[in-house]
Amino acid sequence: VGVDKETMTGTLYGLGVGPGDPELLTLKAHRILTASPVVAYPAPDTGESFARAIVAGFLRDSQIEVPIVVPMRTERFPASTVYDEAAKTIAGHLDAGRDVAVLCEGDPFFYGSFMYVFERLGRDYPCEIVPGVSSIMASAAALRRPLAARNDVLTVIPGPLPDDEMEARIASADAVAIMKVGRHFGRIRALLERFGLANQAGYCERVSLGEERILPLSAVTSDTVPYFSMILIYKGAEGWIRSLPAGRPTDAA
Numbered sequence: 001v002g003v004d005k006e007t008m009t010g011t012l013y014g015l016g017v018g019p020g021d022p023e024l025l026t027l028k029a030h031r032i033l034t035a036s037p038v039v040a041y042p043a044p045d046t047g048e049s050f051a052r053a054i055v056a057g058f059l060r061d062s063q064i065e066v067p068i069v070v071p072m073r074t075e076r077f078p079a080s081t082v083y084d085e086a087a088k089t090i091a092g093h094l095d096a097g098r099d100v101a102v103l104c105e106g107d108p109f110f111y112g113s114f115m116y117v118f119e120r121l122g123r124d125y126p127c128e129i130v131p132g133v134s135s136i137m138a139s140a141a142a143l144r145r146p147l148a149a150r151n152d153v154l155t156v157i158p159g160p161l162p163d164d165e166m167e168a169r170i171a172s173a174d175a176v177a178i179m180k181v182g183r184h185f186g187r188i189r190a191l192l193e194r195f196g197l198a199n200q201a202g203y204c205e206r207v208s209l210g211e212e213r214i215l216p217l218s219a220v221t222s223d224t225v226p227y228f229s230m231i232l233i234y235k236g237a238e239g240w241i242r243s244l245p246a247g248r249p250t251d252a253a
């Protein structure tokens with residue numbers, strides 16, 4: 001009897017799990033997560049996986065977990081041998097007919113780690129991507145300031161970009177999101193001060209989590225900040241600058 005390969009093969013899911021608050025998981029991601037026999041996620045070599053922690057309350061003991069352990073000290077990303085190995089493990093489950101849900105913090109295709117799995121397996125197996133609430137959207141909501149409107153140009157800048165390139169990109173934008181600020185924070189703050197933009201910049205840390213901190217950029221005095229933080233700047237025509245949070249006394253930097 002002929003066997004339909006489609007029905008034998010598991011489906012690879014790239015699941016966006018949102019910025020941190022489990023309530024920001026979509027219904028679709030929740031359904032697929034709870035129905036998948038195998039759940040894979042990136043994990044640091046020390047400490048717990050952020051993506052897994054977001055959905056921990058929905059996991060069952062019977063699910064097979066595949067941590068993709070990525071050394072966090074290295075500047076080189078993705079760690080390609082780690083993803084090669086993970087792809088082999090995931091392919092084994094798919095070949096055996098088991099669906100695999102690969103968790104990705106925020107949205108899977110917006111600077112998401114899922115794409116390293118996708119580029120290895122996405123064409124050879126049935127694959128579905130479930131978009132997630134991105135940290136940019138969650139940060140604008142937490143800052144209580146719209147991101148962009150009308151013909152505003154929104155520019156997304158990775159923090160490691162060199163100063164000259166960052167300056168050129170900011171100069172031509174109306175709204176800016178600077179991600180992955182982490183240890184680049186002091187340099188970026190100095191650059192924004194030179195530009196006269198520090199008062200229009202909001203600092204958003206661990207958004208949607210219990211430890212969330214939302215502050216005017218100028219209120220953050222340290223030179224390094226956690227990896228899960230970003231800076232939002234608005235320099236367009238709208239009057240939103242007035243709605244930047246004043247910073248609470250308890251939010252000492």
Ligand SMILES: C[S@@+](CC[C@H](N)C(=O)[O-])C[C@H]1O[C@@H](n2cnc3c(N)ncnc32)[C@H](O)[C@@H]1O
Nearest residue numbers: 106107110112134135179180206207227228229
């Ligand atoms: C590799 S990118 C992943 C982006 C993710 N796929 C998304 O859609 O949000 C990691 C960066 O996202 C931002 N980020 C992710 N979660 C965040 C959170 N809860 N609060 C603030 N920034 C966050 C930070 O700038 C961090 O350095």
